[in-house]
Amino acid sequence: MHALIKKLRAGVKAVDKPANRMNYQRWFKEKLDHPEGLKTPVLRKVSNRFLRTAVGRLDKDEILDICDELLSSGWQYSRFFAFDWSMKIARRYEKKDFSRFERWLKTYVDNWGRCDSLCGVLGLALVKFPELSARRMKWAGSKNLWLRRASAVSLMEPVKRGLLLEDVFKTAEVLLMDEEDMVEKGYGWMLKVTGDHFFDQAHKFVMKHKDVMPRTALRYAIEKWPKAERLKAMKRG
Numbered sequence: 001m002h003a004l005i006k007k008l009r010a011g012v013k014a015v016d017k018p019a020n021r022m023n024y025q026r027w028f029k030e031k032l033d034h035p036e037g038l039k040t041p042v043l044r045k046v047s048n049r050f051l052r053t054a055v056g057r058l059d060k061d062e063i064l065d066i067c068d069e070l071l072s073s074g075w076q077y078s079r080f081f082a083f084d085w086s087m088k089i090a091r092r093y094e095k096k097d098f099s100r101f102e103r104w105l106k107t108y109v110d111n112w113g114r115c116d117s118l119c120g121v122l123g124l125a126l127v128k129f130p131e132l133s134a135r136r137m138k139w140a141g142s143k144n145l146w147l148r149r150a151s152a153v154s155l156m157e158p159v160k161r162g163l164l165l166e167d168v169f170k171t172a173e174v175l176l177m178d179e180e181d182m183v184e185k186g187y188g189w190m191l192k193v194t195g196d197h198f199f200d201q202a203h204k205f206v207m208k209h210k211d212v213m214p215r216t217a218l219r220y221a222i223e224k225w226p227k228a229e230r231l232k233a234m235k236r237g
Contacts, residue, residue, distance in 0.1 A: 002066050004054055005073070011046050012038070012077060030111050034076045043077060047084045055085055060092040064100060071108050079108055083117040090124035098125050098132050105139075109146045112182050119150050123157030130158065133167050140174040148175060149186035156193045168194050169205050176209060181216050188220025195224060203229065211236050 020042045025035035055063055067082035086101070101121055109115045126133055139151035151171050158164040168190060175187045195202035206213070206221050210233050213221070222233045 001073075002069055004050070004066060005070060007054070008046075008050055008081065009075070011050065012043070015042055015046060028111050028113070032111070037076060040080075043080050044084070047081055050081075051085060051088055056089070060089055060094075063089055064097065068100070071104060079114050079117070083114070083121055087117075087120045087124060090121070090128070093125050093128050095129050095132070098122075098129065098135070101125060102135070105147060105150055106144070109150070111146075112149065112185075115146045115149050115182075115186075116153055119153040120157070122150065122154040126154060126158045127161055127163060130163050133158075133164050137167065137171065137174075140171050145180045145183055148178060148180070148183045151175070152183075152187040152190040156190055159190075159194050160197060162197070165194070165198055165201065169201070172205065172209075176213060176217075178214075181214075184214045184217040185220055188217035191217075191221035192223055195221070206233055210234075 016038060020038050021036055022039050023036050025032050055066075058066075063085060067086055070078040070082045082104075101118070105115075105118055105122070109118055122136070126136065133155075136151055136154055139147035142148055142151075152175060155164055155168050155171060159168055172187050172191060175183055178184055178187070191202055191206060202221070203225070206218070210218060218233065222230045225233065
């Protein structure tokens with residue numbers, strides 16, 4: 001075990017008090033292995049301290065190797081720290097790192113929280129290397145619902161920066177009739193964020209497909225629209 005991981009575990013143990021804990025299970029349909037744990041702000045403070053005093057000084061590949069070791073350990077908080085540290089070194093990403101992140105997605109994601117956390121990493125990688133979006137697009141056709149959700153959620157950071165707009169709508173078309181609510185919420189959320197920056201394009205897509213879009217996806221997509229436009233979108237046929 002890397003010495004830094006031992007120190008991290010000790011750091012987490014030091015703040016593991018009843019007042020700092022919460023019940024996670026209420027946010028998830030899936031049965032969690034660890035339904036109770038430390039609150040996110042508490043973990044974030046520990047994460048930032050280690051990043052500032054130790055992790056950030058390491059070579060990028062060594063940091064990601066430590067994250068790999070964390071993830072394979074099965075420790076309750078391993079995914080939080082691995083994904084948080086990876087996202088915060090985004091300026092150092094190389095194209096080759098995308099394969100590692102994709103492996104993490106396929107291996108260590110089993111609920112929406114972990115999916116969306118890793119999508120922060122994937123989205124920043126796509127910002128730096130938009131040409132990798134073709135690989136992301138393949139996830140939309142996966143049997144794994146978390147890959148399908150990630151195919152949409154990972155596009156939100158790029159589209160905020162004016163990138164990969166066409167890929168947003170291509171992905172939404174593939175996921176359009178998906179029957180998993182986590183996927184419907186994921187691509188609906190993607191369309192909502194797209195509408196924040198490209199309202200006319202998002203509005204056109206939603207109005208074209210509103211009669212067949214699942215209600216969940218539609219409600220997410222139009223949540224921030226003006227009331228009159230929301231009412232029009234909710235009318236079927």
